[in-house]
Amino acid sequence: xxxxxxxxxxxxxxxxxxxxxxxxxxxxxxxxxxxxxxxxxxxxxxxxxxxxxxxxxxxxxxxxxxxxxxxxxxxxxxxxxxxxxxxxxxxxxxxxxxxxxxxxxxxxxxxxxxxxxxxxxxxxxxxxxxxxxxxxxxxxxxxxxxxxxxxxxxxxxxxxxxxxxxxxxxxxxxxxxxxxxxxxxxxxxxxxxxxxxxxxxxxxxxxxxxxxxxxxxxxxxxxxxxxxxxxxxxxxxxxxxxxxxxxxxxxxxxxxxx
Amino acid sequence: xxxxxxxxxxxxxxxxxxxxxxxxxxxxxxxxxxxxxxxxxxxxxxxxxxxxxxxxxxxxxxxxxxxxxxxxxxxxxxxxxxxxxxxxxxxxxxxxxxxxxxxxxxxxxxxxxxxxxxxxxxxxxxxxxxxxxxxxxxxxxxxxxxxxxxxxxxxxxxxxxxxxxxxxxxxxxxxxxxxxxxxxxxxxxxxxxxxxxxxxxxxxxxxxxxxxxxxxxxxxxxxxxxxxxxxxxxxxxxxxxxxxxxxxxxxxxxxxxxxxxxxxxxxxxxxxxxxxx
Amino acid sequence: xxxxxxxxxxxxxxxxxxxxxxxxxxxxxxxxxxxxxxxxxxxxxxxxxxxxxxxxxxxxxxxxxxxxxxxxxxxxxxxxxxxxxxxxxxxxxxxxxxxxxxxxxxxxxxxxxxxxxxxxxxxxxxxxxxxxxxxxxxxxxxxxxxxxxxxxxxxxxxxxxxxxxxxxxxxxxxxxxxxxxxxxxxxxxxxxxxxxxxxxxxxxxxxxxxxxxxxxxxxxxxxxxxxxxxxxxxxxxxxxxxxxxxxxxxxxxxxxxxxxxx
Numbered sequence: 001x002x003x004x005x006x007x008x009x010x011x012x013x014x015x016x017x018x019x020x021x022x023x024x025x026x027x028x029x030x031x032x033x034x035x036x037x038x039x040x041x042x043x044x045x046x047x048x049x050x051x052x053x054x055x056x057x058x059x060x061x062x063x064x065x066x067x068x069x070x071x072x073x074x075x076x077x078x079x080x081x082x083x084x085x086x087x088x089x090x091x092x093x094x095x096x097x098x099x100x101x102x103x104x105x106x107x108x109x110x111x112x113x114x115x116x117x118x119x120x121x122x123x124x125x126x127x128x129x130x131x132x133x134x135x136x137x138x139x140x141x142x143x144x145x146x147x148x149x150x151x152x153x154x155x156x157x158x159x160x161x162x163x164x165x166x167x168x169x170x171x172x173x174x175x176x177x178x179x180x181x182x183x184x185x186x187x188x189x190x191x192x193x194x195x196x197x198x199x200x201x202x203x204x205x206x207x208x209x210x211x212x213x214x215x216x217x218x219x220x221x222x223x224x225x226x227x228x229x230x231x232x233x234x235x236x237x238x239x240x241x242x243x244x245x246x247x248x249x250x251x252x253x254x255x256x257x258x
Numbered sequence: 259x260x261x262x263x264x265x266x267x268x269x270x271x272x273x274x275x276x277x278x279x280x281x282x283x284x285x286x287x288x289x290x291x292x293x294x295x296x297x298x299x300x301x302x303x304x305x306x307x308x309x310x311x312x313x314x315x316x317x318x319x320x321x322x323x324x325x326x327x328x329x330x331x332x333x334x335x336x337x338x339x340x341x342x343x344x345x346x347x348x349x350x351x352x353x354x355x356x357x358x359x360x361x362x363x364x365x366x367x368x369x370x371x372x373x374x375x376x377x378x379x380x381x382x383x384x385x386x387x388x389x390x391x392x393x394x395x396x397x398x399x400x401x402x403x404x405x406x407x408x409x410x411x412x413x414x415x416x417x418x419x420x421x422x423x424x425x426x427x428x429x430x431x432x433x434x435x436x437x438x439x440x441x442x443x444x445x446x447x448x449x450x451x452x453x454x455x456x457x458x459x460x461x462x463x464x465x466x467x468x469x470x471x472x473x474x475x476x477x478x479x480x481x482x483x484x485x486x487x488x489x490x491x492x493x494x495x496x497x498x499x500x501x502x503x504x505x506x507x508x509x510x511x512x513x514x515x516x517x518x519x520x521x522x523x524x525x526x527x528x529x530x531x532x533x534x535x
Numbered sequence: 536x537x538x539x540x541x542x543x544x545x546x547x548x549x550x551x552x553x554x555x556x557x558x559x560x561x562x563x564x565x566x567x568x569x570x571x572x573x574x575x576x577x578x579x580x581x582x583x584x585x586x587x588x589x590x591x592x593x594x595x596x597x598x599x600x601x602x603x604x605x606x607x608x609x610x611x612x613x614x615x616x617x618x619x620x621x622x623x624x625x626x627x628x629x630x631x632x633x634x635x636x637x638x639x640x641x642x643x644x645x646x647x648x649x650x651x652x653x654x655x656x657x658x659x660x661x662x663x664x665x666x667x668x669x670x671x672x673x674x675x676x677x678x679x680x681x682x683x684x685x686x687x688x689x690x691x692x693x694x695x696x697x698x699x700x701x702x703x704x705x706x707x708x709x710x711x712x713x714x715x716x717x718x719x720x721x722x723x724x725x726x727x728x729x730x731x732x733x734x735x736x737x738x739x740x741x742x743x744x745x746x747x748x749x750x751x752x753x754x755x756x757x758x759x760x761x762x763x764x765x766x767x768x769x770x771x772x773x774x775x776x777x778x779x780x781x782x783x784x785x786x787x788x789x790x791x792x793x794x795x796x797x
Contacts, residue, residue, distance in 0.1 A: 105506060
């Protein structure tokens with residue numbers, strides 16, 4: 001009975017979604033406004049562009065940079081955070097710097113990067129990584145600093161220290177909050193991928209949409225916007241799945257909302 | 259706080275007040291020393307050309323440049339444009355997202371009905387819409403506003419909806435049993451219960467807001483700090499470019515710390531902010 | 536003044552659960568009635584139906600002849616979970632004022648009622664504290680103060696002292712007797728503690744295992760003036776305690792027997 005209602009609820013959500021898509025489809029069907037081409041036309045262009053003609057040239061480089069930059073950033077942020085978080089004096093001393101770096105919109109560094117290092121693929125990866133470090137670093141530092149005192153004292157009582165403590169107590173204990181930071185970083189990474197390509201690139205999905213707009217290939221532009229939307233949705237769903245897997249052993253309280 | 263406890267656990271049981279005062283002074287001065295140290299390091303690395311000083315000017319060049327900028331009209335108009343777009347976008351996104359989120363969160367049916375649509379729209383990076391809004395609205399500040407609102411509505415809406423769902427059952431029933439009206443329950447129970455989530459929404463939205471405003475300045479060149487950074491970079495005047503980046507960072511820092519301060523003040527009843535008695 | 540007529544409550548769901556089968560009883564003006572029963576016997580469910588928070592599947596609850604379908608102004612409810620029933624964002628006094636403001640009580644009277652109620656529960660001067668700055672026992676005192684400041688004619692209490700330590704519990708029990716003598720209130724008190732039920736009440740109603748019915752009713756013919764040591768060592772008290780205990784146990788045995796047969 002309960003399972004039935006939960007399925008019904010899920011169906012309701014999908015139904016509402018389907019109705020909205022159908023409304024777009026029908027509402028735009030006879031659209032002559034070049035800004036809003038019919039959804040049917042957009043899907044045709046989507047198929048022509050992204051199944052799979054432009055995938056190797058535009059999509060793969062974007063996704064590759066996203067993945068590499070993101071992973072480097074998250075790893076660096078979490079690693080540094082684990083070291084800083086356990087040292088109260090150091091943590092207090094560097095907090096304003098971390099806060100400042102986190103508050104600086106990462107896209108502000110893009111024009112600089114273009115002029116200074118010329119923005120090749122590795123420059124973009126570097127920028128994405130740099131942007132992802134801060135939310136993860138901040139969350140890790142806070143999480144490690146706020147670990148339950150009982151945990152560290154238990155560990156001390158059983159003479160668990162060093163690497164073992166780090167890996168078996170500190171990391172799992174801080175993991176829910178680290179992942180919350182990683183999720184925030186994911187949104188930032190996606191913005192960075194698109195924007196770096198919009199202003200300093202000759203390939204990639206961001207470059208594609210802006211180029212399409214400038215050349216008034218509006219159905220192409222829409223297809224690109226749609227693709228970015230789908231990518232956003234897909235990697236978020238992937239993230240949630242990974243998060244759920246990693247936090248399975250944390251019990252129901254492990255999954256924090258973010 | 260927990261880390262304080264561990265640190266103090268290592269100290270002798272009785273902490274002398276003098277020691278405590280020294281610690282308080284240390285807590286205030288050490289962050290400044292770190293900032294100062296980083297500035298000195300920057301200065302040395304650029305002066306000795308370990309970092310190319312042509313592209314990365316020393317701090318002692320950037321700071322006076324910033325001081326000069328503060329006397330120019332261009333600076334203040336771009337600063338004003340950025341803050342204005344930020345604030346207006348924030349207000350609009352909050353006015354849309356919060357009531358809608360509270361409404362959705364209070365009704366299981368609405369929550370279920372909208373979940374798929376929200377989960378689909380929320381992760382779309384708002385910058386993907388840049389070509390679209392430029393096309394429709396031109397490259398003015400309306401385009402920026404549109405992007406900001408699209409980006410910031412989601413965190414506000416989602417947090418408000420979590421907040422409405424976070425109302426404690428016993429607390430709610432207490433209000434019902436004392437015959438509070440629906441409006442009274444909303445105002446006196448739902449809103450305070452949801453307020454930590456609402457503030458989280460504001461915190462997330464405010465930082466995304468600034469990112470989008472600056473990005474719009476860089477990509478579609480709407481007037482503001484982002485645009486000034488690009489202009490300076492393209493003109494090769496790196497001194498003022500870094501000065502503008504510094505200002506952008508300071509603006510962001512001011513917003514973040516400002517909201518954190520408000521949060522601390524309003525949320526004194528939350529376990530994480532409670533003072534021990 | 537409070538009547539329950541063949542009340543039944545069945546929770547629908549994946550497996551329908553008949554919590555209460557058939558309960559009829561009435562409480563007269565000024566009476567202190569204790570409801571006891573084995574854990575999970577639907578005491579709380581019954582109280583929720585009395586308060587109007589929940590509606591019975593069959594039968595009805597009447598207060599002064601009027602049917603209860605939602606919380607009524609003449610009743611107040613004290614929850615077991617004081618920590619969740621008091622609002623952490625409000626001070627002690629604001630917590631007490633909230634229902635009074637909602638009821639449209641005048642400002643000066645609110646002030647007066649709050650001060651008096653706080654004094655009566657022994658927390659005078661604690662107006663501006665937050666609940667979380669107080670101990671568990673003190674928090675429950677605030678919840679009681681909030682209820683009596685509301686001036687209900689009937690006070691419903693759902694295992695109010697189940698989450699406090701034994702010493703505090705005795706203090707709170709005596710507080711209830713004291714409050715009862717000061718305020719002209721009818722009290723319905725749910726507990727799973729047999730001694731507590733006898734010590735406090737005029738009448739003990741023993742409920743059965745679910746599906747719950749009234750297993751037995753015991754009038755408590757002890758003198759009104761009670762104290763923890765004296766009253767609890769009276770032979771009548773001990774006799775009654777054994778009888779109530781038996782009534783609960785017998786019911787458990789019957790159920791166990793029925794289960795064994797099935």
